[in-house]
Amino acid sequence: MGFMNLFKHFLGKDWGVHPADHKRPASDVPTRKLPIPPRLHLMLSQHVGAPSRPIVLVGEKVRKGQLIAAAQGNISAPLHASTSGTISAIGEITAPHASGLPGMAISIDSDGEDAWVETEVITDPFSLSPEDIAKRVAAAGVVGLGGATFPSSVKLNLGRRSKIDTLIMNGSECEPYLSCDDRLMRDRAADIVTGIRLMLISTGAGEAKVGIEDNKPEAIAAMREAAARFDNVTIFPVPARYPMGSDRQLIVELTGREVPSDARAADVGVIVHNVGTAYAVQQAVCLGRPLVSRVMTLNGGAAATPGNYEVPLGTLISDLVAFTGGTTGDVAKLVMGGPMMGTILPHMRVPVIKGTSGILLLDANEAAGGEVEDCIRCGSCVKACPMGLLPLEMSARIRNDEMDAAADLGLADCIACGCCAYVCPSHIPLVQYFYHAKGDLYARERNKLRTEATKKMALQRQERLEREQREKVEAAAKRKAERAAAAAAAAAAEAAKQGESA
Amino acid sequence: MIVAILSLTLLGAAFGILLGIANKFLRVEGNPVVEELLALMPGSNCGQCGFPGCSGAAEAIVDGSAAPTCCPPGGKALAAAIAEKLGIEVDLSGMVDDGPKIALVAEELCIGCCRCSKVCPTDAILGAAKQIHNVLREACTGCSACIEKCPTEALVMTPVPVTLQHWVMPKPLAA
Numbered sequence: 001m002g003f004m005n006l007f008k009h010f011l012g013k014d015w016g017v018h019p020a021d022h023k024r025p026a027s028d029v030p031t032r033k034l035p036i037p038p039r040l041h042l043m044l045s046q047h048v049g050a051p052s053r054p055i056v057l058v059g060e061k062v063r064k065g066q067l068i069a070a071a072q073g074n075i076s077a078p079l080h081a082s083t084s085g086t087i088s089a090i091g092e093i094t095a096p097h098a099s100g101l102p103g104m105a106i107s108i109d110s111d112g113e114d115a116w117v118e119t120e121v122i123t124d125p126f127s128l129s130p131e132d133i134a135k136r137v138a139a140a141g142v143v144g145l146g147g148a149t150f151p152s153s154v155k156l157n158l159g160r161r162s163k164i165d166t167l168i169m170n171g172s173e174c175e176p177y178l179s180c181d182d183r184l185m186r187d188r189a190a191d192i193v194t195g196i197r198l199m200l201i202s203t204g205a206g207e208a209k210v211g212i213e214d215n216k217p218e219a220i221a222a223m224r225e226a227a228a229r230f231d232n233v234t235i236f237p238v239p240a241r242y243p244m245g246s247d248r249q250l251i252v253e254l255t256g257r258e259v260p261s262d263a264r265a266a267d268v269g270v271i272v273h274n275v276g277t278a279y280a281v282q283q284a285v286c287l288g289r290p291l292v293s294r295v296m297t298l299n300g301g302a303a304a305t306p307g308n309y310e311v312p313l314g315t316l317i318s319d320l321v322a323f324t325g326g327t328t329g330d331v332a333k334l335v336m337g338g339p340m341m342g343t344i345l346p347h348m349r350v351p352v353i354k355g356t357s358g359i360l361l362l363d364a365n366e367a368a369g370g371e372v373e374d375c376i377r378c379g380s381c382v383k384a385c386p387m388g389l390l391p392l393e394m395s396a397r398i399r400n401d402e403m404d405a406a407a408d409l410g411l412a413d414c415i416a417c418g419c420c421a422y423v424c425p426s427h428i429p430l431v432q433y434f435y436h437a438k439g440d441l442y443a444r445e446r447n448k449l450r451t452e453a454t455k456k457m458a459l460q461r462q463e464r465l466e467r468e469q470r471e472k473v474e475a476a477a478k479r480k481a482e483r484a485a486a487a488a489a490a491a492a493a494e495a496a497k498q499g500e501s502a
Numbered sequence: 503m504i505v506a507i508l509s510l511t512l513l514g515a516a517f518g519i520l521l522g523i524a525n526k527f528l529r530v531e532g533n534p535v536v537e538e539l540l541a542l543m544p545g546s547n548c549g550q551c552g553f554p555g556c557s558g559a560a561e562a563i564v565d566g567s568a569a570p571t572c573c574p575p576g577g578k579a580l581a582a583a584i585a586e587k588l589g590i591e592v593d594l595s596g597m598v599d600d601g602p603k604i605a606l607v608a609e610e611l612c613i614g615c616c617r618c619s620k621v622c623p624t625d626a627i628l629g630a631a632k633q634i635h636n637v638l639r640e641a642c643t644g645c646s647a648c649i650e651k652c653p654t655e656a657l658v659m660t661p662v663p664v665t666l667q668h669w670v671m672p673k674p675l676a677a
Contacts, residue, residue, distance in 0.1 A: 095666055097666055097669075099666065101664065102666075103666050372675075399673075432671065433673070433674055436670065436672065436673045436674070443670050446668075450640060451544060451643075453641075454546060454626075454643050455544070457625055457626075457641055458545050458546050458623045459545075460625075461623060461624065
């Protein structure tokens with residue numbers, strides 16, 4: 001292994017892959033607004049952390065932007081109605097997840113009016129305190145819109161706890177097919193820059209560096225124009241290479257700092273947010289509008305009208321596809337997100353969530369993968385891995401269920417970007433092995449915690465039973481003593497009576 | 503010659519004394535391996551192995567009188583973990599393990615007699631007299647102690663339901 005790492009060292013900065021980006025023509029079409037579908041389904045768990053807790057009842061009338069589920073726990077996000085209407089159900093619906101399992105959702109029958117609740121418009125948002133900005137962002141349910149869906153306010157608050165000097169804005173959008181961030185930067189650059197400046201105040205960072213891949217010249221131009229007046233917001237074109245949008249890679253590219261294996265970005269003084277999140281922050285803080293819709297890309301060979309759409313959260317994919325003219329030919333693979341890291345969906349009756357950056361209707365040609373063959377140890381995956389891991393070695397161990405051996409090789413550092421599987425000439429599903437192993441290790445960890453918890457419960461029960469037994473014996477002894485005392489008293493009284501009569 | 507005999511005798515005596523002291527002050531009560539096995543086991547003392555509780559089973563496994571496969575709630579995963587800890591080979595093929603299971607109350611059959619909740623080693627069954635009982639998923643160890651207590655056969659063992667939070671991507675099929 002030492003030799004392989006040495007070998008890799010000499011290869012230098014050559015990580016990643018260059019897939020055909022397929023972004024145009026979808027990215028050149030202006031963003032269209034999707035009409036409100038008759039029924040929306042808002043998943044209670046569409047962010048990292050604890051699911052939100054419903055605070056409405058079935059049959060209740062709600063307005064657009066009204067809080068319908070509250071955040072619970074430290075890491076969570078609230079949920080707001082994405083249109084006005086009536087709550088028609090709170091129950092299970094197929095989640096936009098590879099497993100095809102159900103998750104809890106609140107369903108709203110729209111009344112077609114799309115009427116907003118009263119929102120508080122702030123005229124001078126830059127006079128707000130950092131805490132206030134984070135509080136408003138939290139209340140609006142803003143999460144990382146790049147796809148990670150981590151509650152944004154938690155990250156903003158992080159800036160005040162650890163020293164952050166640079167805010168990195170991720171506009172690289174390195175996944176093929178997707179162009180929602182590109183489109184947002186072209187159309188709403190001024191709002192994004194306002195959002196970035198608010199995030200700068202909230203995190204206490206001195207400057208913001210916006211990284212945009214150089215395959216998006218229009219977005220770079222628009223953002224440069226919007227940011228020209230502000231010294232602390234700089235636009236940096238970065239080379240188009242997958243996975244440039246991964247936070248660790250972007251941090252190295254823009255600051256030259258490397259995040260250690262067991263550390264987070266905040267430990268090297270930076271924090272990474274997506275440009276789409278900046279727009280949501282601007283909407284939340286300046287206009288008081290919670291996150292109820294997002295711009296997402298519809299693309300793929302089987303999409304009738306590829307392009308970017310502003311979609312209310314909770315819209316079923318089937319409604320979106322129907323509105324955009326259905327499909328052309330068969331959909332061989334339905335993907336939420338990008339083709340490299342996206343989730344393969346079981347069917348179209350799943351709702352759009354906060355992290356849905358795109359829906360890809362891939363035709364048979366695009367979805368075709370090769371026949372899986374044996375590893376020829378060519379090392380292509382080692383060269384492609386942006387994290388400097390050895391995918392071929394790790395997958396060989398996982399195939400034999402040696403998860404610990406794979407973990408020793410650095411499985412925890414794998415960002416699941418899929419570069420290894422993409423370059424593999426033998427079409428080995430390398431990244432799928434890593435997904436499986438990570439899930440397995442996580443399940444084992446959870447089982448261990450559960451065993452510890454149940455053991456504690458068994459012990460507590462035993463203690464309780466012993467205590468009850470003891471109390472019973474004591475109570476019985478007490479009763480016996482009382483009876484004896486009563487009998488003695490009665491006998492004494494009897495004796496005294498007899499003595500009197502005698 | 504004399505020097506050699508003397509020095510060796512002295513060395514022997516010194517080490518002997520050292521060992522004696524070590525035996526007195528660094529003595530380990532009980533077998534530490536038993537403790538380690540006990541940490542792996544479910545700890546609900548359900549008795550399905552035929553030993554008095556998990557500690558009895560752990561002792562029996564260590565001294566070789568019981569197989570590492572003797573714990574039904576632990577299943578194959580536990581047997582493999584024990585075998586690894588003891589450094590022994592274990593034949594898992596004969597072991598019936600359909601994955602972890604938990605108890606489930608059929609609500610239409612439950613009469614609320616409270617017999618099951620009294621025997622549950624982890625207090626995983628919730629319910630009052632003449633009320634439908636329920637099993638807390640995270641607290642049930644799958645020991646099946648409650649099953650035979652139920653007069654209406656309302657309790658059944660079912661595989662642990664897979665939820666979004668518990669789902670693991672299946673292993674890709676080998677080439």
